[in-house]
Amino acid sequence: MNKIVVKFGGSNLKDEQGITWITQRVKEYNSPLIIVVSAFFGITNFLTDGIEKVLQNSEEIQAILSRIRNKKHKTIDYFIQENEDNLKVKALLDIRLGELEKFLKGINYIGDIPDFISDKVLSYGERLSSLLLTQILQSMGIEAQEALPEDIGFYTDGEHGNATIDFEISTPLVRESLKEDKVYIIPGFYGMSQSNKVTLLGRGGSDYSAAGLAKMMGAPSLDIWKDVSGYRTADPKIVPSSLGIAELSYQEAAELSYFGAKILHPRTVEPLLETSIPIRIFNIEEEGLSPKSQITDHRIINDRVIKSVTYSNDFAILRLEGPGVGVKHGILADVTGLLNDNKINIKSVVTSQTVINIYLESGDLDQALEILGKLKNSAITKITGEDKQTLVAVVGHGIKDKPGIAMTMIAALSDQNINIKNIALGASDVASYLVIDNEDKINAVKAIHEAFFTQR
Numbered sequence: 001m002n003k004i005v006v007k008f009g010g011s012n013l014k015d016e017q018g019i020t021w022i023t024q025r026v027k028e029y030n031s032p033l034i035i036v037v038s039a040f041f042g043i044t045n046f047l048t049d050g051i052e053k054v055l056q057n058s059e060e061i062q063a064i065l066s067r068i069r070n071k072k073h074k075t076i077d078y079f080i081q082e083n084e085d086n087l088k089v090k091a092l093l094d095i096r097l098g099e100l101e102k103f104l105k106g107i108n109y110i111g112d113i114p115d116f117i118s119d120k121v122l123s124y125g126e127r128l129s130s131l132l133l134t135q136i137l138q139s140m141g142i143e144a145q146e147a148l149p150e151d152i153g154f155y156t157d158g159e160h161g162n163a164t165i166d167f168e169i170s171t172p173l174v175r176e177s178l179k180e181d182k183v184y185i186i187p188g189f190y191g192m193s194q195s196n197k198v199t200l201l202g203r204g205g206s207d208y209s210a211a212g213l214a215k216m217m218g219a220p221s222l223d224i225w226k227d228v229s230g231y232r233t234a235d236p237k238i239v240p241s242s243l244g245i246a247e248l249s250y251q252e253a254a255e256l257s258y259f260g261a262k263i264l265h266p267r268t269v270e271p272l273l274e275t276s277i278p279i280r281i282f283n284i285e286e287e288g289l290s291p292k293s294q295i296t297d298h299r300i301i302n303d304r305v306i307k308s309v310t311y312s313n314d315f316a317i318l319r320l321e322g323p324g325v326g327v328k329h330g331i332l333a334d335v336t337g338l339l340n341d342n343k344i345n346i347k348s349v350v351t352s353q354t355v356i357n358i359y360l361e362s363g364d365l366d367q368a369l370e371i372l373g374k375l376k377n378s379a380i381t382k383i384t385g386e387d388k389q390t391l392v393a394v395v396g397h398g399i400k401d402k403p404g405i406a407m408t409m410i411a412a413l414s415d416q417n418i419n420i421k422n423i424a425l426g427a428s429d430v431a432s433y434l435v436i437d438n439e440d441k442i443n444a445v446k447a448i449h450e451a452f453f454t455q456r
């Protein structure tokens with residue numbers, strides 16, 4: 001029987017309670033598993049800030065290491081009381097922190113943070129999780145073994161910070177490495193370039209690691225444990241009466257992630273699209289291995305069509321104006337080429353005769369304005385940016401074929417006097433969205449949810 005791939009994230013690795021739940025769930029499976037872990041909650045951000053500090057000041061190195069060491073000692077003392085084992089695990093921790101120390105010292109010494117070193121340092125969040133969880137499970141009598149990506153042949157295309165998994169090379173190597181009947185614990189978030197450098201899979205990327213492993217191993221399922229109850233018809237913090245969604249398709253889950261639902265990393269479904277491996281989402285607080293949502297290759301179209309309303313408030317609009325931008329050729333190619341050269345991701349483009357609107361992530365707006373300020377294209381007379389935009393999306397198969405969806409959304413917002421700045425329908429069969437100011441987002445999500453889910 002192939003092993004299930006199980007992912008525990010930073011929200012499960014927050015405190016002793018979370019780790020206790022993890023160990024209980026692992027026991028409930030009562031079978032060999034492939035477990036992928038994220039960093040403990042907040043560690044990746046802590047390391048990201050840390051390397052900048054270390055660059056300036058060598059004293060930060062010990063401050064960072066002792067802060068991590070103290071936290072991990074607390075966890076070790078809680079779970080592993082037997083003196084000899086406790087000391088053994090602390091010694092293993094010291095070895096790992098010793099490696100991290102060398103890289104931090106290197107950064108300080110050369111006064112620079114090359115991409116490959118930054119990727120290596122940030123991977124320590126996950127490496128510490130896999131080390132600790134392996135030891136904790138072993139101390140409970142479970143046959144657990146840590147398996148690092150560099151030791152199992154988990155390769156990528158080599159792009160630092162945002163790599164893509166190379167299945168062709170990795171699959172046979174990983175299968176061979178993980179073939180025994182035990183519980184393997186793998187740090188997520190990175191794989192190796194062909195020149196054996198650590199390459200990160202993008203922020204939040206351990207879901208993608210886990211999906212990649214599920215595909216390589218032909219797993220019966222990819223089980224992702226969260227501290228929330230799976231996919232819902234809307235964010236329960238905004239709509240407390242929102243309902244759970246028992247089943248959705250790979251495409252629906254991908255669109256929901258893209259448009260802001262924080263359940264899965266947007267790339268999670270990518271490796272699984274050509275498989276029929278289900279993704280099962282569980283709530284760590286609940287016993288009994290019963291999934292809250294399942295993501296499969298079935299397209300289910302129900303009467304309502306819409307399965308969920310989601311939002312992302314992380315958008316900015318870049319406006320390129322000129323009397324004839326809509327009819328002149330080559331403008332978009334110039335603009336998108338420049339943005340691409342600077343690794344700025346475009347989320348959406350809407351053009352008219354006189355304005356090209358490009359949607360970006362908020363964090364990229366200033367850099368985009370600066371780069372395009374240097375663009376020499378006589379057709380563009382003015383470039384402006386507007387930050388703090390929210391995109392509200394409705395997601396569900398069949399959107400394109402069902403009349404009245406746009407009207408329902410627009411009517412719901414106009415009843416609330418919310419100004420719609422843009423609307424996009426039909427870009428895919430699965431999602432439609434509109435753009436509003438951030439300040440309207442809560443009312444907008446409530447109103448649209450009510451229109452689709454309550455008033456019928």
Ligand code: ASP
Pocket residue numbers: 009010038039044045125126188189202203204205206207
């Ligand atoms: N620890 C990494 C991050 O915070 C990866 C992950 O959590 O999935 O981005």
Ligand code: MG
Pocket residue numbers: 009010038204205206
């Ligand atoms: Mg995460």
